[in-house]
Amino acid sequence: MATATHPERAGPGEGPGATALPAISLERISKTYRSGGEAVAAVRELDLRVEKGEFFSLLGPSGCGKTTTMRVIAGFEDPTTGTVRLHGDDVTQVPPHRRDVNMVFQSYALFPHMTVFDNVAFGLRRKGVAREELNRRVGEALELVELAGRGRTRPGRLSGGQQQRVALARALVNRPSALLLDEPLGALDLKLRQAMQIELKRIQRDVGITFVYVTHDQGEALTMSDRIAVMNEGRVEQLGTPAEVYEHPATRFTAGFIGTSNLLSGEVADTGGGVTAIEVAGAGRVLAAGGAQAGGFPAGVRVDVTVRPEKVAIARAEPRGDLVRLRGTVTEVVYLGSATHYTVKLGNGAEIVVFQQNSSDAVGAAERGDTVWVSWRPEHSSVLTN
């Protein structure tokens, strides 16, 4: 990311342009933990900009540095290098209690010796909010998370889901400029989780606070986010809207981590006009017009190309039109009711998975052992880097 011309470089400002500043920006953040003689690079040269009012997700496998990134934003960790800005102001050296962001911890971290009401009121009391307003706001926050009437309970007496909602109310009630949520739904069962996902999204829309949301659940990230940063080994692999990240994975990691994808290796044969032609030895030629890098590869380079299973069509007759067409043998048919999953083995031994909706004319498109054509539109194939 080239950030040299971005407005926050002009320095902290409260002028008329201040609203255009990103709610959070991380510039070249690195965090290396030293324990004993070992150094663990949890976050490496991370650049991120989270816009105001955005639902921004950090998605990645366990240990990729999501929590560390959040802790750097909240101020619990000093970054080894780099700058943290909130609304353009450099807060790298500002302690957590003076940063206008609140965190919902992975483990909730409720105060066990206080009632639910006192937990939620904690931040407002520190800010010296007058009693009447405090009572009103805490009441509203508890109502928002549907815990009105449980104010006098101790957190230890609540279920996991209820504790999670207390943690949410405790942060939301302060109306911070940004809320950091570290896998807040991690401890919940599927049903409650889905209910809370909808609830969180509703709350975020209603109060208009910037959400930075950590999850390792791709479904959760795709359904809830405005933008997703896919993280791996302390770096951002790809950043974009859910559709961009899903439809056009930029790296092998993203393609493998989000959804199911078909991967073919080949050599760039021809490039131009925004289309890259890749020769896959033993299978045929694949055209790729999707993704940011399409057309940006010189001939002769070895690359991977990917396509999502639901974008691929399967037929006995050769399809017509401007399509990627490959021939293969059906090795597996899994009937799922509303859809059928086919596995097709290509001439080079690679397998292509096809998800086909069982619309009236698609049923029984192919059977095991059939020789078939698989096809898709060039804009649905993405060329992967590294």
Add this chain to the structure above:
Amino acid sequence: MAATTAAEAAPGRRPAGRRGRLAPYLLVLPGWLWLAVFFVAPIASVVSMSLMTGSLTAGFTFTFETANYTRALGLYWEQILRSLAYGGLATLLCIALGYPVAYWIAFHGGAYKSTYLLLVLLPFFVSFVLRTVSWGFILADNGIVLGTLKDLGVLPGDAGVLNSAPAVVFGLAYNFLPFMVLPIYAVLERMDHRVVEAAHDLYAGRLQAFARVVLPMSLPGVFAGVIMTFIPTSADYVNATILGGTHNTMVGKVIETQYLVNNAYPLAAAITVVLMAVLLAGIFAYARALGTEQVMEVQAG
């Protein structure tokens, strides 16, 4: 068919027999026996002794002699009060010194926590009486501390610390400090650090986070520490004897004298019962004041 069902039903299908129902009670029996032999029996014998009359040579008989108690209170109320005051002051001093030590070891001890704890416990490797006697040497009028200060002209030549109330209180605090440090440390050590971070996140500075979160959450440790120092310091007589001289007698010394020197067993027993009753009442009042939930509730981690 019939053969298999019979074979299946045979082993252990009967409802638990008498032995099964008694098992839990049998299991706690050793515990009850222990309490009966080492707690109930001694207390019962002390209480009954306190209501007897007689002498060591003539033998003691149970006469429900309540006069022992009137004598105990009438003659020694001053020593009893003094014991409670010294014990209380020593306990407060232990909190003031021990809490920061426990806090520092738990939160800043890093990889050397156990080493620091060992250092706190190190004096215990020397006998209690020896330690107290060495304090006597250290605090003597012309000992290492006062002697040096006098030589330097900082203190007048007749200044002294020994044979005074502060010497006793400091001696008690010194001797029982680890009993305060350990339980507080145990609570702080397993405190979830993210809860403290949550306080910082919610706009609490260091002091506020300590006062609102760390301190209240560590109260069960302080409570345990208070009980473990207040009871033995109030009943102690070694410190008062060695460091306090003749004017600062504590009730422990009185009991010892009545028992071992005067052989006035019933009177000694009566004083003992009074002391125990006062301490028990104090602890219950203290637990009430703190709130039982606060003290007893296991902290959710």
